[in-house]
Amino acid sequence: MSGYRPGACVPALEITRRLLSQDKCAEPRCGERVPYVIVYGSPGLPLIQLVKRPSEVLQDSTLRLNAVYYITKQILPPLDRVFSMMGVDVKNWYNELPKVIRAPSFSAQTSMKRGTISQYFNTLNCPVCGETTQQSMCTSCQGNPQRVAVVLNDKIRQWEHTYHNLSKICYNCCQTTDPKLVCISLDCPVLYKTKKAQQNLSKAGNLRQLLSNMLDF
Numbered sequence: 580m581s582g583y584r585p586g587a588c589v590p591a592l593e594i595t596r597r598l599l600s601q602d603k604c605a606e607p608r609c610g611e612r613v614p615y616v617i618v619y620g621s622p623g624l625p626l627i628q629l630v631k632r633p634s635e636v637l638q639d640s641t642l643r644l645n646a647v648y649y650i651t652k653q654i655l656p657p658l659d660r661v662f663s664m665m666g667v668d669v670k671n672w673y674n675e676l677p678k679v680i681r682a683p684s685f686s687a688q689t690s691m692k693r694g695t696i697s698q699y700f701n702t703l704n705c706p707v708c709g710e711t712t713q714q715s716m717c718t719s720c721q722g723n724p725q726r727v728a729v730v731l732n733d734k735i736r737q738w739e740h741t742y743h744n745l746s747k748i749c750y751n752c753c754q755t756t757d758p759k760l761v762c763i764s765l766d767c768p769v770l771y772k773t774k775k776a777q778q779n780l781s782k783a784g785n786l787r788q789l790l791s792n793m794l795d796f
Contacts, residue, residue, distance in 0.1 A: 731790050749773060
């Protein structure tokens with residue numbers, strides 16, 4: 580840390596400061612890589628406050644990777660350098676792409692203690708067709724209950740199948756079937772896939788309730 584000027588806004592340095600505030604022996608060795616990710620945050624927060632450790636994102640489902648940051652800062656610049664030679668404006672192409680619309684969530688507004696935008700906003704997309712809607716399901720899908728039943732049940736089945744297969748990989752790797760097992764290998768791609776599968780599976784109850792309400796109606 581002695582190589583940085585006081586007050587330097589460096590993501591890896593910010594993570595190190597947080598670690599040292601909890602454990603004075605947690606200072607990384609010289610040349611050691613300090614992993615970090617950028618997450619979404621409430622409007623107005625400086626970028627340095629959106630820096631999180633990968634383990635924090637895995638443990639807190641309210642934290643979401645800042646896709647806009649990685650697309651605009653990491654992916655688009657090299658693509659633009661390549662395609663600009665062919666006369667293609669990649670940035671303009673990205674700006675014209677349809678974006679997911681988000682609206683305030685009532686339950687999120689009741690608690691403003693955490694500063695993550697994922698707590699304040701929920702996607703307003705139909706779980707069946709993906710179209711933008713102001714309701715839990717678009718009008719078109721509401722008029723086709725047979726299609727809704729097939730699509731939602733198939734989505735739930737795929738989520739359960741994916742999580743089951745990923746769990747078997749983890750069990751075989753760790754040589755145990757203990758459900759309380761917590762993997763800490765941040766270099767393992769299966770870890771992130773499993774966490775994503777868990778998040779998807781947590782939505783299954785909502786989809787079943789939506790399906791039940793519609794069929795009852």
